[in-house]
Amino acid sequence: MIILKTIAELRQYRRGLTGLVGLVPTMGYLHEGHLSLVRASVAECAQTVVSIFVNPTQFGPGEDFKSYPRDTERDLALLAAAGTDAVFLPEAGEMYPPGTDTVVVPGEIAGKLEGAARPGHFQGVATVVLKLFNLVQPDYAYFGQKDAQQVAVIQKMVADLNIPVGVTVMPTVRESDGLAMSSRNTYLNPAERQAALILYRSLQLAADLIAGGEADTGVIKGRMTDLIETVPSAAIDYVSLADADSLTELAVVARPVLISLAARIGKTRLIDNIILK
């Protein structure tokens, strides 16, 4: 496995590649969710490039950019074992040299949900993802359904800007008790880790209500909110039932529906979602 730290090294490496190239963009501190993306790329592509870059421009003031967990040595061992061919590990100054001021401004889809809660977040994501696409020039790029709106924003950017990259979306990988894997789970103390289970349970409650014939999204959101609020350490940011393609909020359940939420458990902000097709 080759480790590439500079854009010059990456470009030289890319010029030597033949066959399908897969890219897995990450912010590191890897878990099985990330590794499921890597394995999908390794299975489908001749070469798999993984980027590890905690992108400062997608964090708002007061967010956890500085404390975001990092363990590059462990990440590299996991990536090598998963069959990664190359890891791109740039410094922030390599990605954003002084004077860099061109950005991708995503459209309407980026203003809702996570975009409303984290202003500027998706501009930062779209910009860095386009830069990674331009640098690695992958045939396919792999993203997790856990970040459902991120997927929607990237798919829209790829379509609107005619970017020749196939976007592959992989299912959310969960712990055995249902908690969606996330690098941020490491912030949870044991009591919060237990409390965090309420998030997936509330999504399952919504799915059960819909399966039982409930179509009023106000009723469903109310039941989800009541359930989450039984946990004292939980504070809801949003609960949403939206059209899975446009992310427009639904009054009446229609398929496919994206049921998504963001909540703080103690100080840790977590997101989760399910899609009912």
Ligand SMILES: Nc1ncnc2c1ncn2[C@@H]1O[C@H](COP(=O)(O)OP(=O)(O)OP(=O)(O)O)[C@@H](O)[C@H]1O
């Ligand atoms: N549990 C998961 N299942 C599948 N894919 C995941 C999972 N968690 C993250 N991913 C995907 O891995 C890629 C990199 O995500 P990222 O490095 O932000 O990981 P993360 O663990 O979600 O971190 P955090 O949510 O704390 O920022 C994204 O495409 C993301 O959707």
Ligand SMILES: CC(C)(CO)[C@@H](O)C(=O)[O-]
């Ligand atoms: C796609 C990404 C690597 C861009 O920084 C990040 O948003 C993430 O890890 O999901």
Ligand code: BAL
């Ligand atoms: N997984 C999305 C990256 C972030 O929370 O900034």
